[in-house]
Amino acid sequence: MKSFHTPCIKNRTAQMILLVGMSLFIGACTTPPQQWTYPNSAAIVQNVTQPDPPCTTAGYFRSSTPGMYYQCVFSAAHNRWFKYIYSCPAGKNFNETTQKCE
Template identity: 40%
Template sequence: MNCSRVNLKNNTLYKIALGLVVAVSISACTTEPTPPVETNELPCRVAGYFKSQDRVGGFYRCVWNASINRWIQYPYDCPRGLEFSEQLQACVKP
């Protein structure tokens, strides 16, 4: 019996199984984007992330949607106790 053939076959099956586990794990972690919500935020004029004007710890993302020819705002919230920094583009301690 040639052990190198057996190990290669087992190694290939292991890689396939591992690949499937990783693929399923990644697909389970993806989520749909938050639908846009009408807010009192300033209207978007450029793409990017901006600190909320009316929600503590909140921020929003502006995205140009060419198919409807308008800007879309997607609201987000920092974890409790953090605020969004436009300079760092991250949630930080105030």
């Protein structure tokens, strides 16, 4: 039986570690495409009717996208507005007066 021999690596343990490492590296590069997942951006975009305005005041606001609402928060540390987007349960829309999904 012929053994694997690398002239620059004399330690058998180092050879095995190198071979295992190379196998893992090659295996990671050959993931079948059917295992990849991508978000369905078309489904997200089709429900957007008009972009929501930029935040200029703090609070919760009804989105132009049905069933969605957003919160505007000003961060003094970053000196800018942040918008957090939420969704109501199915079939409900955000009511700015009651501040609830109804």
